[in-house]
Amino acid sequence: MKYSSISEPLVFLDLETTGANFANDRIIEVGLVEVDANGAREWSTLVDPEMPVPEFITGLTGIDSEMLAGAPRFDEIALVLLEKLRGRLFIAHNARFDYSFLKREFKRVGIDFRAPNLCTVKLSRKLFPEHHRHSLDALVKRYDIAVTDRHRALADARVLWELWQSWHANLAIETIRTAVESIVGRPELPPQLDPALIDDLPEAPGAYALYGEDGSVLLVKRSTNIRQQVLAHFAPGKRDTALVRNTFRIDWREAAGELGARLHELKLSAAQRKPATDLCAWQLVPYDQGGFRPQLVYARDTDFATSAGLFGLYSNRREAVNALRKLVEAHRLCHSHTGLYESKSNEPCVAYKQKSCRGACVGKEAVSLHSARLLAAIAKFKLAEWPFPGPVALVERDEFGMREDFHLVDRWRYLGTVHNEAALHDRLEIRNDEDFDPDVYRIVTKFLKAGKIRVQLLG
Numbered sequence: 001m002k003y004s005s006i007s008e009p010l011v012f013l014d015l016e017t018t019g020a021n022f023a024n025d026r027i028i029e030v031g032l033v034e035v036d037a038n039g040a041r042e043w044s045t046l047v048d049p050e051m052p053v054p055e056f057i058t059g060l061t062g063i064d065s066e067m068l069a070g071a072p073r074f075d076e077i078a079l080v081l082l083e084k085l086r087g088r089l090f091i092a093h094n095a096r097f098d099y100s101f102l103k104r105e106f107k108r109v110g111i112d113f114r115a116p117n118l119c120t121v122k123l124s125r126k127l128f129p130e131h132h133r134h135s136l137d138a139l140v141k142r143y144d145i146a147v148t149d150r151h152r153a154l155a156d157a158r159v160l161w162e163l164w165q166s167w168h169a170n171l172a173i174e175t176i177r178t179a180v181e182s183i184v185g186r187p188e189l190p191p192q193l194d195p196a197l198i199d200d201l202p203e204a205p206g207a208y209a210l211y212g213e214d215g216s217v218l219l220v221k222r223s224t225n226i227r228q229q230v231l232a233h234f235a236p237g238k239r240d241t242a243l244v245r246n247t248f249r250i251d252w253r254e255a256a257g258e259l260g261a262r263l264h265e266l267k268l269s270a271a272q273r274k275p276a277t278d279l280c281a282w283q284l285v286p287y288d289q290g291g292f293r294p295q296l297v298y299a300r301d302t303d304f305a306t307s308a309g310l311f312g313l314y315s316n317r318r319e320a321v322n323a324l325r326k327l328v329e330a331h332r333l334c335h336s337h338t339g340l341y342e343s344k345s346n347e348p349c350v351a352y353k354q355k356s357c358r359g360a361c362v363g364k365e366a367v368s369l370h371s372a373r374l375l376a377a378i379a380k381f382k383l384a385e386w387p388f389p390g391p392v393a394l395v396e397r398d399e400f401g402m403r404e405d406f407h408l409v410d411r412w413r414y415l416g417t418v419h420n421e422a423a424l425h426d427r428l429e430i431r432n433d434e435d436f437d438p439d440v441y442r443i444v445t446k447f448l449k450a451g452k453i454r455v456q457l458l459g
Contacts, residue, residue: 008087008088008089009034009035009036009037009087009088009089010034010035010036010088010089010091010164011032011033011034011035011084011085011088011089011090011091012032012033012035012091012092012157012158012160012161012164013030013031013032013033013085013090013091013092013098013157013160014030014031014032014092014093014098014153014154014156014157014160015027015029015030015031015097015098015101015102015153016028016029016057016061016063016151016152016153017049017057017101018049018051018052018053018054018057019054019057019401020097020400020401020402021401021402021403021404022097022100022101022104022402022403023104023403023404023419023420024404024419024420025049025101026047026049026050026051026074026105027047027049027074027101027102027105028046028047028049028053028057028061028063028068029044029045029046029047029061029063029152029153030044030045030047030077030081030153031043031044031152031153031154031155031156031157031158032044032084032085032153032154032157033154033157033158033160033161034084034088035161036088040161042154042157042158043084043154044153044154044157045071045072045077046063046067046068046071046072047068047071047072047073047074047077048068048069048070048071048072048073048074049068050073052065053065053068060151061151061152062149062151062152063152074105074108074109075108075109078105078106078109078111082106082111082113085102085113085115088115089115089116089117089118089184090115090116090117090118091117091118091120091160091164092117092118092119092120092160093119093120093121093136093156093160094119094121094400095117095118095119095120095121095122096119096202096203096204096400096402097400097402099115099117100202100402114196114199114200115199116184116198116199117184117199118180118183118184119183119203120139120160120163120164121134121135122183123167123176123179123180123183124139126179126182126183127167127171127175127176127179136156136159137150139159139163140159143162143163143166145159145162145163145166147159187231187234187235187236188234188236189234190234190239190244190245190247192213192247192248193247193248193249193250197250198231201226201227201230201231201250201252202226202227202252202254203225203226203227203228204225204226204227204254204255204398204403205222205223205224205225205226205254205255205256205257205258205260205261205398206222206223206226206252206253206254206255206260206261206264207220207221207222207223207226207252207253207255207261207262207264207265207267207268208220208221208223208226208229208230208250208251208252208253208268209250209251209252209268209269210233210243210247210249210250211247211248211249211250211251212246212247212248213246213248215249216271217268217269217271217272218243218246218247219233219243220265220268220269220272221265222258222261222262222264222265223261224261226252226254230250230252233247251268253267253268254403255396255403255405255417256396256397256398256403256404256405257396257397257398257405259394259396259405259407259443259447259453260396260405260407260417262443263407263414263417263440263443264417266414266437266439266440266443273439275435276299276315276435276436276437276438277300278298278315278316278317279298279299279300279304279313279314279315279436279438280296280297280298280299280314280316280317280320281296281297281299281304281310281311281312281313281314281320281383282294282295282296282297282310282311282312282320282324282378282381283295283296283297283302283307283309283310283311284309284311284374284375284378288367289367289368290367290368290371291337291367291368291370291371292371292374293337293338293339293371293374294311294324294338294339294374294378295339296317296320296321297310299435299436303411303436304383304412304436304441305385305386305411305412305413305436306385306386306411307385308385309382310382310383311378311379311381311382311383312378312381312383313383313438313441313442321340324338324340325340327377327378328340328351329351329356330377331373331374331377332351332356332357332358333351333357333360333370333373333374333377334349334351334352334357334358334359334360334361334365334370335349335350335351335357335361336349336360336361337349337360337361337367337370337371337374338374343361346361346362346363347361347362348361348362349361358370383441384445386410386411386412387448388455388457389457390410390457390458391408391409391410391415391428391458392408392409392410392455392456392457392458393406393407393408393409393424393455393456393458394406394407394409394444394447394448394453394454394455394456395407395453395454395455395456396453396454403419404419404420405417405418405419406418406419406420406421406423406424406456408424408427408428408458409440409444411436412436412437412440412441412444412445413434413435413436413437413440414434414437414440414444415427415428415434424458425458428458
C-alpha cells in the first residue's frame, strides 16, 4: 500500500462534538478517510446530538443546532460507520478523545466497539522529538498543508492523511514502522487471557488489578496510563514470570486524575486489606489539677470524623502505645501523667528516675506546663474534623477536559464516584454506611490541603 509503513488498512478520523466530556457530550459530525490497497475514499456526515449545540462549539466549528435539524442520529449511522472502521487501524489526533467518544456512542446503541488506534500527536513526538509543539495547527504550519474548514471533521481527517503522506515522503519506512509499533503496542497476551483486552485497555489514569484463576487478587496498582503499565507486565521478557502465568482476569477503573486513581486503588485492593477492627486514636481528656492526658478511643465506639481532640491513627492498641512512648521519650514527658505507667501520687515515674522526665510526677513541673508541652508535642498528629455540614463531591477533571469525576465523600467515608451531576443525588440515596477508613482519610485530607480539588457541597 503506497504511503504506508504498515500493511493493514487505515482510517483517518476526526469528530466534532458538543464538548470535551465524553460522559455528557455527544458527537455532531464524523469525517474520515479510508486508505487501503484500493486507494483513499472520503466519508462524512452531520449527526443529531439530541441536545443543543453550545455557542462556543458553534463559534469553533460553524455548526449550530439549526444545521443539525434533520441530520441522522448516531444510532442511524452506527452500522454504516462500524463497517467503515472494522478491520482498520484507527488514526486520530489525540486519539484518546475520538476513540473514547466513539466507544461511548457505540455503547449507547448496544455495540461493543474495539479497534487498534494510533495517536498522531504521539507519533509526531516519537518521530520528531526535537520539536516542542505537536498540535494539529502546529503540524499544518510546519508541513505547509493546505486546509480549508479547519475544525470540521472531514477537513481535519484530510489533514491527518496529508500529514501521514508527508512523513512517509521524508522518513525511512522502517523508522515510521518502529514508532507506530511502539505506540500501538500489541504484545502477545498469555493464552488464558482474551486478546481483545489489548484494545479495551484505556490510555488514561486510574487503577488496575490482576486476578488469579480462583479470583484471588495478585496485584493492584494505580497508574497514570493503565494501558501502558498493564501491557508492560506482559512484555516478551516477562512471559515466564509467575504473575503472567497466574493472571486469568484483569479489571480496571479509569480516573480523571490522581485522586480518583488512589480511591479506585483502595476499592480494588479491598479484598487484600485487613479490616481495621481495632482502629484507634488518642484523645486528650481532663484529669486532676486541671491537666489532661491521652486516653485511647476506638473507631468502633467513636465517630472519628466528628469527635474533637483526636490524635494519630493506629491499627491496634500496641501500635498506639508504642507511638505514644516514642513521643513521650523524645519530649521528656512524664510516664505517669501521660498514662504510660500508673504510679502513686508524688511518686517518681520510671522516666524521672532515668532523668528523662522533668518531674511533673513529683511536683517539680507544673501539671499545666506539662500538659502544654504534651499538646505541643502531639499537635502534628491531630485528626481533622469533617469540615463540611454534610456530604460533598470532590470534582476532578482530566487534562483534556474529557472526563469529570465527582467523588462522593461524607465524614471521611468514600461513597463512590459518578460522572455527572445528575447522578450525584441518586448515588447518595442508595449509599450504604461505610466504616471510617484511615486510608481514605489520609488521601482526602491530602488533596483538600493541596487546594487543587473543587469541592461541591451537597447539603
